[in-house]
Amino acid sequence: MKKTQKAEVIPGSVGEGLAQRGVTRREFLKYCSSLAALLALPPSMASAMAEAISKARRQSVIWLSFQECTGCTESITRSHSPTLENLIFDLISLDYHHTLQAASGEAAEQARMQAMKDNDGKYLVIVDGSIPLGNPGYSCIAGISNHDMLVETAKGAAAIVAVGTCAAFGGLPMADPNPTGAVSVGDIIKDKPIINVPGCPPIPVVMTGVLAHFLTFGGLPEMDALGRPKSFYGDTIHDRCYRRPFYDQGKFAQSFDDEAARNGWCLFKLGCKGPVTYNACATTKWNDGTSFPIQSGHGCIGCSEPDFWDAGSFYKALSMPVSATSSMLAGAAAVGAAAGVAITWHNRSTKAAAKAAHEKVTVQDLTREVK
């Protein structure tokens, strides 16, 4: 009889946690295969990932929430069990999270300090929300300003994950006129590796994928110029959109409920920002792969891009001016007309002056040149 090889279970490891929850090795391998695919890694990496993750100690994570709407937390937790997103909580030890932890006040802060002490130099900090620099009182936790808490917590971190557009790029709080003086994590922390996972909110599997990558390889994935993992933010929504062929054919919906919109024609004219937005919505989709905004009939608003709130109306096509109006043009034309009248008047008076200064020459005025 053939002996089945059993995976070694290390006490205190992720593998042990998974075994306790009844997650089979087969299920875990499937999970790692899909993660490897999402991270654009070769299929052979799946077993290596499974090996690395199951042997790893549960990663200590401190989640800091600043000027945010809790949408990012909603995104990562509002998924149907059992999913990849739930499974990821078996991989990490979420030592501090305002919304999810039971403790509050001093006890909660104590948990953060303890986690920082026990895992100095190894813990991961996840931040959602921007940090106000205008006045510490705009947002503080247990009497500690967001700025001070971030700087203090980041000191001993192995890396920081800025989750959501607010943490990554300032987001809504930083939108003009930025009343709180909001900045992103990267504007404050300069000496730690930071990975930006923007989106309003980000796709859950993008967050978990980044965490899994960190656990497997002990480092950050390849990133673009804005610090986003290339495996998820490498393509624009437009280039991966199932409505893209209609753009190429010049077939566009003119309103949200017309025949063209129902037939799945391109939403460019309705203000879709897919062409300038890098995210994985069109491929990984939302709600367990059900759909994404464009599939539901609304254009992309560009939520994973910096300053998307200030990039003009969500309902203006990219080729439309942000603020130019026809009255502005009429005003300019009036100025041009006034200048034209002035120039015409000047030209005519020059002509008239030349005419007035003209002296008629008669034959009497001519003198014969004597040789």
Next chain:
Amino acid sequence: MNHLDLLTFARGSALNWALMIFAAGVVLRLFEIFGLSRKPDLARPRSDSPGSGWRTMLSRSIPPQGMLKRDPVTYIGGYVFHLGLLLAIFFFAPHIEFFRSMTGLHWPNLPTALVDASVVAAIAALGVLLAHRLNNKVKRMLSGSGDYLAWAVTLLPLLTGYMAYHHLLFEYALMLSLHIFSVELLLVLLPFTKLFHTFSVFVSRWYNGDFFGRKGVAS
């Protein structure tokens, strides 16, 4: 400044200023040209020349007999370029959206692939016309810096638009910004360079046609 900020600037303040300079410049030049006027005609012409101005507006768009054979590059190149440019500006769906937002007017668009082909044709025609201008002694002698400037600022929007659509050289948001900036450069320069023929060409053709068709003495 990230690429989206740059694009917002290109679509925002930069475009506002370019459009205002363009509108003011065009109206100013038209006033200037029409304000020149002519002296009152005191001599009655021998016969009227009805329609000669209007006829010339059309006839000057068609090569005179034998000229197409003598200089096919100039004529065919000119047609291809102007037609390609016209299709690209007025029949590309995103451009129609621009006109709609400014004027409220809109019309059906062409398939993107067709517009793409017309842009390629226009760019190729511009290249051929430049080569012809440089190789032809007479044309070269007649050409000044203004001609080359007009050529360059016309090429840039076509080239950057093509590159943005095909994701060449830079990523889309940056290339789209460059495309819009190049259009803004064109808008700012148009009223004050030879490119003003966009507005004056048919006026001057009418004027010439009417003047040449006149049989009489103009003072």
